[in-house]
Amino acid sequence: MTSDLFAQIGARIRAALAASAPAVPEDVLARIEVSPPREAAHGDMASNVAMVAAKAAGMPPRALADALAKALATVPEIAAAEVAGPGFLNIRLRPAALHAVIPAILAAGEAYGDSEIGTGQRVNVEYVSANPTGPMHIGHCRGAVVGDALANLLAKAGFDVTREYYINDAGAQVTALAWAAYWRYLQAIGSEIAAEDFAARAPSGLQYRGDYLIAVGAALAENHGRSLAAADGGIAPPEHWLETVRDFAIAAMMAGIREDLARLGVRPDVFTSERALVASGAVEAVIGRLAQAGLIYEGVLEPPKGKLPEDWEPREQTLFRATRFGDDVDRPLRKSDGSATYFANDIAYHADKIGRGFRTLIDVWGADHGGYVARLRAAITALAGDGATLDVLLCQIVHVLKGGQPVRMSKRAGSFVTLRDLIEEVGRDVVRFIMLTRKNDAQMEFDLDQAVAExxxxxxxxxxxxxxxxxxxxxxxxxxxxxxxxxxxxxxxxxxxxxxxxxxxxxxxxxxxxxxxxxxxxxxxxxxxxxxxxxxxxxxxxxxxxxxxxxxxxxxxxxxxxxxxxxxxxxxxxxxxxxxxxxxxxxxxxxxx
Missing domain, CATH: 1.10.730.10 (Isoleucyl-tRNA Synthetase; Domain 1)
Incomplete structure (x- = not known):
């Protein structure tokens, strides 16, 4: 007999139902619930069995509930079964049935509660996946904890779980990181170029000015001397240094991120590089698959909602027929220069996960990516049909309070609450617990004073x-x-x-x-x-x-x-x-x- 008392009584209820109505199909049986009653005075458990099975049994709910109550009254664990309302069953257990829970727990130890509902099912949980452009902050922290706890939970329920981190190391943000690291490098070798002058030369300005890049610049200077700079110590042509500095800066940022995750108790099983995925040809391959399926065309999109026509430059683009799979509009797969969009890269990444044998994909994202969910689900449906599912958990923002006042954070300026700071302030276990005291899609306040209050x-x-x-x-x-x-x-x-x-x-x-x-x-x-x-x-x-x-x-x-x-x-x-x-x-x- 199972150590799960609710499952045990559920089995008794299904046996009683089978005796009264043997033709009830499996899909109806699956909807039978045994749960705690809304009010303790109603008993130990309640079931909707008569409500969901009445039609299949060919009996009114109340009549079926009466028949089941009589049958359950003979079950050793059950002291009484009473019918309530239109056909709910309220069940009172004998003390011995409740007492039996204790030795079951002591025998199982911390494995009590382990389940087999996920046996044989591989699940990929991708979380954190912060851009490697700086230290992890409290916003990343919430997604890290939610994803890690969910992975633990699924493993306890019997699923074969892989924890994954997607390194967004391709695109404009890592180019901007490289320029910022190069500025710190020039400072380290004694260049006196002002931040404003440097920003005017950088393609996207000087986006990342945090002090965390000072050590990166110093390390570049130690490794390369003045060889990455112009002869006068100023900015050399990007082709002379950009790739070297970018790779070095990404590696340094990822080393810090791994350390921060370890402090939080998060240790992904897999790190997947976006740049490596692109270099492997996976993006072009998935675009080819979609084209072969007739799901790509050259077309012009309507202006985005809220933009005046004069603000919109219509141009022909390579579009994915996302609307065929429930999205609002078709989505571009190539930029004006012919390179793949971030969305195309993301389709390739999820196709890669499906190709590795995962049929359940769970992504934990920040709430600012909410508008991205429908298009990605459309792409996965296009690639795998019913063979794969995607669930996206969106984590809302965390407001940090101390002394009743908000603690500000700004990643680009560098004056933000880092994950490392937070752990040092209140401890890893406190951080993890509090991050799980609200549903992921609800905003939360992390009160530093309350976190240490007894x-x-x-x-x-x-x-x-x-x-x-x-x-x-x-x-x-x-x-x-x-x-x-x-x-x-x-x-x-x-x-x-x-x-x-x-x-x-x-x-x-x-x-x-x-x-x-x-x-x-x-x-x-x-x-x-x-x-x-x-x-x-x-x-x-x-x-x-x-x-x-x-x-x-x-x-x-x-x-x-x-x-x-x-x-x-x-x-x-x-x-x-x-x-x-x-x-x-x-x-x-x-x-x-």
């Missing part, structure tokens, strides 16, 4: 405190001679766990496997943070009940049986917190200082 309003502290309290209880119990190993506690009698607060905590623990599967299917790792906060709240409530009523204290030397039962519950709660924190990439705290 209050219930700080979810990191609240959850970590619950785990530390549990570990403290187990240490004190061991000092008094009580068995506290998972093996010993898995076999203790649990009949004494009857208080409503104890049963509420067990119900919460029982919901962990269901939560993992639901969050994995929805690609919503923030649900883990919400669950852990609620679990910690249930535990703290039970802790406080023990302070108010001596009979509910965890350790009572004069009542060894009751003490052992409560120690088993405490240990199980700590296991589930560690299991959840592992998905979030956060280390549990053994004791609070």
């Amino acid at each position: 209050t219930r309003e700080n979810p990191v502290f609240y959850v970590q405190y619950a785990h530390a309290r549990a570990r403290s209880v187990l240490r004190h119990a061991a000092e008094q001679g009580f068995p506290t190993t998972p093996e010993a506690l898995a076999s203790v009698a649990l009949e004494s766990l009857t208080d409503p607060a104890e049963l509420a905590l067990i119900r919460r623990l029982a919901g962990w496997p269901r939560l993992v599967e639901g969050a994995a299917r929805a690609h919503e790792p923030h649900r883990i943070a919400f669950f852990l906060y609620d679990l910690a709240s249930d535990f703290h409530i039970l802790w406080n009940r023990g302070r108010e009523a001596a009979t509910l204290r965890f350790i009572q030397p004069e009542r060894p049986a009751e003490t052992s039962a409560r120690l088993a519950l405490v240990a199980a709660m700590a296991v589930v917190i560690r299991s959840g924190l592992a998905v979030m990439g956060v280390a549990p705290v053994e004791e609070m200082r």
Whole structure:
């Protein structure tokens, strides 16, 4: 029998349905849900079985619910099944069914909640993918945490996950980086050219002026001396130095990004270079595939919305028939100079992922790329039909507060909150946890003061405190001679766990496997943070009940049986917190200082 109590009762419900209506098809059975009731007074679980299966069973929902309730009343784990409203089933479990959750957790350890729903399915999760033009800032941080936690969550649900970083090392932004690094190089060799004069010579001005490039310029000077500069120490022709400086600067930026990601606990399995992809001929190959399929033509687009006709220069372009696959307009694949657009490069990149055997693609982007989703999905449908799916998680902006005031950031000026600064300020685990306390598409405020506060309003502290309290209880119990190993506690009698607060905590623990599967299917790792906060709240409530009523204290030397039962519950709660924190990439705290 499964250690997932909700799945166990779900199997009982399906068996009862099969006895009453054997012809219900699989697609209807798949829509049957077993979930916590909206109100605790309604029981331990609720099911929509009669509502979704009534038509296929050829019975009114209420009549089917009545028949199922009678059948379920004979199931050993079920104390009562009641019909509510138009045909919902409310189920009350016997205490023994709830108690059985505890030894199941202790036997499984942190693997409790592991699922097989993803078995055999390869998933590519691409996240961060920041342009290698500077250090990672807090905006990149949110996508990094969301993507990494989602990858952990999918792995726990049984999927074969590859974590990938796409290096945007082609195009105008890395050329601008090279010019900025060259300016720092000229400074390092003693050139006195002013920033404004240099910017006037650079194709796109001097976009990146942050101090982080000073070390890059110094390293270039150390490696190349004055050989990259003109004879007078000024700007040499770009063909003399551009490729060398660009490659050096990209490598330096990526080395820093890798270090920052490691500080955050993020270690991608694969780094894919856009420049290498273009050089391999993959872009031209994918354009050829689309052309062969009749999905490319030469045409003129309508003016963009909001632009006056005189602002628009109509010209013939190579266009992809994106509207055939649900996009608003057809999309250009080549620029006026004949080179491929960024979109064409991106199609080639995703075609490469599909070619590597991935059928589920998940991209984590900044919210400013929201308008890009429909065209990329159109391209993937054109290339793979129903053979591949793309889900894009858009991460909204993070506002950093300190002392109630916003902390400004500006990447080009260099006066931004870097990821490294943030981790040094509050710690890696705090950063990761807080980044998951809002759904990715909701804006959030990262309050630096609250992040280190020891209050219930700080979810990191609240959850970590619950785990530390549990570990403290187990240490004190061991000092008094009580068995506290998972093996010993898995076999203790649990009949004494009857208080409503104890049963509420067990119900919460029982919901962990269901939560993992639901969050994995929805690609919503923030649900883990919400669950852990609620679990910690249930535990703290039970802790406080023990302070108010001596009979509910965890350790009572004069009542060894009751003490052992409560120690088993405490240990199980700590296991589930560690299991959840592992998905979030956060280390549990053994004791609070």
